[in-house]
Amino acid sequence: MARFASSAPDAPVWRRLAVPAGLLAAVAGAVAYVGAVDPNQPGHYPVCPLYGLTGLYCPGCGGLRSAHAFVHGDLLGALRDNALGVAAYLAFAVLWTVWAVRTVRGGPFRLGLGRAQLWAAGGLLLAFTVLRNLPFGGWLRP
Numbered sequence: 001m002a003r004f005a006s007s008a009p010d011a012p013v014w015r016r017l018a019v020p021a022g023l024l025a026a027v028a029g030a031v032a033y034v035g036a037v038d039p040n041q042p043g044h045y046p047v048c049p050l051y052g053l054t055g056l057y058c059p060g061c062g063g064l065r066s067a068h069a070f071v072h073g074d075l076l077g078a079l080r081d082n083a084l085g086v087a088a089y090l091a092f093a094v095l096w097t098v099w100a101v102r103t104v105r106g107g108p109f110r111l112g113l114g115r116a117q118l119w120a121a122g123g124l125l126l127a128f129t130v131l132r133n134l135p136f137g138g139w140l141r142p
Contacts, residue, residue: 020100035071039064062142
C-alpha cells in the first residue's frame with residue numbers, strides 16, 4: 001500500500017501542499033507544452049520506438065495527439081487518438097484532487113492497490129494494446 005504524506009500533519013497548509021502543488025505544476029507545464037506544440041506537425045516529437053521498429057501501436061501511441069486535442073477541448077478527437085489516455089487524464093485529476101484535499105485536512109493519501117487491481121490494470125493495458133493492433137481494432141488506433 002502506497003502512502004504519500006507531504007509533510008507533518010501539524011505543518012502549515014502551504015507547506016503540506018508543496019509536493020502536490022509541485023507535481024501539479026510539472027504536469028500542467030508538460031500539458032501546456034503539448035497543447036502549444038502540435039504533435040500532428042512532423043519534427044516536434046520523436047516517433048514511438050515500438051511503432052518505429054515494428055509498426056505496432058503501444059498503449060501510449062497517440063497519447064500526445066490525444067493530450068493536444070484534450071487541451072483544445074476536442075474530446076472526441078482525444079478519445080479517437082487514445083481513449084485509454086483520456087481515462088488516465090481523468091484518473092489523474094481525481095487522484096490528485098483527493099490527495100490535495102486529504103493533505104489540506106492533515107491526513108495521508110493512501111492508495112491501497114492490491115495484487116488483483118494491479119493485475120487488472122496490466123490486463124487492461126495488454127488487452128488495449130492487442131486489440132488496437134488487430135485488423136478489427138482499427139477504431140482504437142491513433
